[in-house]
Amino acid sequence: MEIPYTTQVRPDTGLYNAKLGIWLFLASEVMLFGGLFSAYVLLRVGSPEGFWPHGWLSVTLGTVNTLILALSAITTLLAWVACKVNDFRQFKLFHGLTLVLALSFLCIKSYEYHDKWIHYEIHLKDGRIADGHLEEQDEKTVTISGRIIPGDQEQLLYDLRAQKSIPRDEIKLDRSNILKMENYGPRHNTFTAIYFTMTGLHALHILGGCVVIGFLWGPGSRMWKTDHARFTNRIEISGLFWHFVDLVWIFLFPVLYLT
């Protein structure tokens, strides 16, 4: 039995079925990300004065990732155009490029996560705070590349914008002097929690997009010969999803990196 309205437009909706489905899905995604953005706003306005982090993320890396996603939006559109004009080689090229760009985005994001994961805030028993990247550790000592600040100047760790060059010394700490040691992971503070939640969910969407794009570029492209119109619609659907993921990043970038 043939599935109806995979290529023809359904008279009552004015859309083919897959397009109606993807728009319903994207509507639910708007609610999901909308809820998280609302949570971000509420957490931020509710944080104590001077204790919301600024300048913790690399604007350069965020900008590079923005450019990567912007380019991938163009390549995914061109892949769809290639389907429309029946040019298989161009389709392979542009859809492959989209996949490469998506994977590049994930690589940069992984680097950023790793940077936070090895960044530690260490409270010492004498009240001072050591902050920096973990270099090495053993049973007795911990070595970081960073700085030590007095305990009553903790706010220095939150707003890094005014601190043009933060001194980075190699500091060897005795474990017996350490009161508490915690990396900049999701549980570190409210900012890292919402940062990892929002960008992590977004990265999962990128990963999901990679799977779909990879399938349509590889084994799924066999449909090009058997049912070209339906395959072209599949590319449009994946392109709509990809554009949505890019749009989410357009909001995430200024909210998390620039404010």
Added chain:
Amino acid sequence: MSLKGFHLVFVTLLTALAFLCATWAFTAGHAIFGVAGVASGVLVIVYGVYFLKKLKNVDFL
């Protein structure tokens, strides 16, 4: 909305983001980043206009 329409929405928001970044950069004292932001914004506008013109001659999209 087709992918074509959604792409135009995307280009519009990307333009807004570029100029927002430029404003942020000039305010924060990063002049080079600001100039790059303005240049990117103009580039995206040029692309958007080119894309719109192209659409007029391409009836299958």
